[in-house]
Amino acid sequence: MLDGEERTLVDRVVREVFALLLSSEIPLGGQLNEAALAARFKVSRGPIREAIKQLQGRGLVIKEPYLKARVVSLSLPDMIEIFQLREAVEGMSVRLATRAMSDSELDEMLDAFSAAREAGRAVDLDLHVRIAEGCGNDRIRALLCDELYYLLRLYRARSADRPGRREDAFTEHWQILRAMRARDGELAESLMRAHIGRATRSLETLLAQQAATTDQG
Amino acid sequence: MLDGEERTLVDRVVREVFALLLSSEIPLGGQLNEAALAARFKVSRGPIREAIKQLQGRGLVIKEPYLKARVVSLSLPDMIEIFQLREAVEGMSVRLATRAMSDSELDEMLDAFSAAREAGRAVDLDLHVRIAEGCGNDRIRALLCDELYYLLRLYRARSADRPGRREDAFTEHWQILRAMRARDGELAESLMRAHIGRATRSLETLLAQQAATTDQG
DNA sequence: TTTCGAAAAAGTGTTGACACTTTGACGGCA
DNA sequence: TGCCGTCAAAGTGTCAACACTTTTTCGAAA
Known part of the structure; x- marks a missing residue:
């Protein structure tokens, strides 16, 4: 899943965001700003939202309505x-x-x-x-x-x-x-x-x- | 999760789509058409897409890029x-x-x-x-x-x-x-x-x- | 000075339009 | 007749603008 071919922007965003987590650029427990990520990866907020949902499905990100998504703390x-x-x-x-x-x-x-x-x-x-x-x-x-x-x-x-x-x-x-x-x-x-x-x-x-x-x- | 209060449209759609699956209205292995569901629930396609992603996360729905989402077959x-x-x-x-x-x-x-x-x-x-x-x-x-x-x-x-x-x-x-x-x-x-x-x-x-x-x- | 509340700022939720991909049908060619 | 390429139709992926919620700021009153 991580290294499969990427057919949509969402796939690429998922990989790049995960790389961000691995590289400590976003700290554990840190927040994910949709607009900021969108600007960084030069895509609109749609794919970012889907990527976050996907990471949420894998337990890497926690999120509640209207609140910023947080990286899991991994305590x-x-x-x-x-x-x-x-x-x-x-x-x-x-x-x-x-x-x-x-x-x-x-x-x-x-x-x-x-x-x-x-x-x-x-x-x-x-x-x-x-x-x-x-x-x-x-x-x-x-x-x-x-x-x-x-x-x-x-x-x-x-x-x-x-x-x-x-x-x-x-x-x-x-x-x-x-x-x-x-x-x-x-x-x-x-x-x-x-x-x-x-x-x-x-x-x-x-x-x-x-x-x-x-x-x- | 199923019966918690619903703060966004997505939550409602998830519940309604799951009810559709339980009621056999959509058969196992059947397809989910985003536009049709959007029309049925009187929302735009955005919340439908997120709901499908969420159901996918729970293993109820399978999906590949550009192909319609399929309900899991449960063979x-x-x-x-x-x-x-x-x-x-x-x-x-x-x-x-x-x-x-x-x-x-x-x-x-x-x-x-x-x-x-x-x-x-x-x-x-x-x-x-x-x-x-x-x-x-x-x-x-x-x-x-x-x-x-x-x-x-x-x-x-x-x-x-x-x-x-x-x-x-x-x-x-x-x-x-x-x-x-x-x-x-x-x-x-x-x-x-x-x-x-x-x-x-x-x-x-x-x-x-x-x-x-x-x-x- | 501290506290409370209203208004502005920041950020997420939702929408409709447009771009790209897949699928199925149609017609030409062997 | 059967096969392959082309084209239209259906459907999903992406985008930018608008609506709603949360958070922060700032000022007035105690």
């Missing part, structure tokens, strides 16, 4: 909500993918994963996307790829990546892939839920620390 | 996808609600459930809505109440309800409520998943029968 509690949802949906996603993906598709994923590991590249989101695309349930794929992963990218673009989890994450991903290859959907599901659950608890810890700091100050 | 495979997603999300919903809801809220739900059972009223969707509202995760609540349950209502308005499952469903719901009251989130989650899983398999059986019939004819 820590927001992210915890998103991770709870991911834990449930991605568990199902990997279970379905374990049944639906062919041997060659899985092998290709394993190869790509090993290559990335050796190159030291992060593959986290890539892997989750591939699984969602392979699960065969288009509604689940759309929820993950067109909504939640957008929010995740936006969040990561803002919060400095905490290292340390990197090696653990590699191991966890590897186990998930092995379970898929062994066609053990149950195991793959619980590994995925544990994987995301760990990330959730890490966010909850962070939240508790923030609260403690705030109390002190 | 059996579509419903199976939706039920797979529900199984995952509602499992998490009831688990969170088990932790988040107060004793009095749970007791009230149990009372309402018993009353409905004696009166012979169906409470299926009601119960699921209450749980989603009580889970404390607004993103999950919105996904269930503002998207999936709309689709479910639409589907049920079209397909004659198969009886027989009614008594079983009562028992299953009762067990879920008991587990919540006992504050056993794990149990509540697996009961909910089993509950929805059974419905999913019933749909899959129906699909297999349809396929068989089609092959014969």
Whole structure:
């Protein structure tokens, strides 16, 4: 959706506005002025309005009648909500993918994963996307790829990546892939839920620390 | 969202168009003509376009540039996808609600459930809505109440309800409520998943029968 | 000085007209 | 007869102007 060909102005505006969010030019929680965006992108307010509606549909923007649209705040509690949802949906996603993906598709994923590991590249989101695309349930794929992963990218673009989890994450991903290859959907599901659950608890810890700091100050 | 006050024309149009879908005036898979709807509701095409975008966001309408918007078909495979997603999300919903809801809220739900059972009223969707509202995760609540349950209502308005499952469903719901009251989130989650899983398999059986019939004819 | 209220400014909601794309029908050509 | 290109009709995409709501400003009264 993000990189598909653009047949209308609306599509282009959606992409450009999202880029604005990623680049921090518009801060989280900031406001979107229709007229200003229209002037910037050299289009009228119509396409801007539709683009905002679309971003609203993906949960990136919040809006009430007659009030300016606000970029979602993506506070820590927001992210915890998103991770709870991911834990449930991605568990199902990997279970379905374990049944639906062919041997060659899985092998290709394993190869790509090993290559990335050796190159030291992060593959986290890539892997989750591939699984969602392979699960065969288009509604689940759309929820993950067109909504939640957008929010995740936006969040990561803002919060400095905490290292340390990197090696653990590699191991966890590897186990998930092995379970898929062994066609053990149950195991793959619980590994995925544990994987995301760990990330959730890490966010909850962070939240508790923030609260403690705030109390002190 | 459906019954909130309406501050703009768009809100009214969304409600009216959804009523049109529920009443079968526009068939599943049918087309939405912007100009025709505008004439019918005595508004210009702008609000119609926004309403369609909003319905698209809820998965009720599918649209591509320059082509007429189509009402979602809600075929059996579509419903199976939706039920797979529900199984995952509602499992998490009831688990969170088990932790988040107060004793009095749970007791009230149990009372309402018993009353409905004696009166012979169906409470299926009601119960699921209450749980989603009580889970404390607004993103999950919105996904269930503002998207999936709309689709479910639409589907049920079209397909004659198969009886027989009614008594079983009562028992299953009762067990879920008991587990919540006992504050056993794990149990509540697996009961909910089993509950929805059974419905999913019933749909899959129906699909297999349809396929068989089609092959014969 | 502070508070309340009215008026102006800013911004979103709605509209009708025009531009572009798709679809289906018609006629020429093999 | 069947196929392909052209053209008209239907329908969606975009725009600029106007209507309504919200927010801010500013002045008068307590």
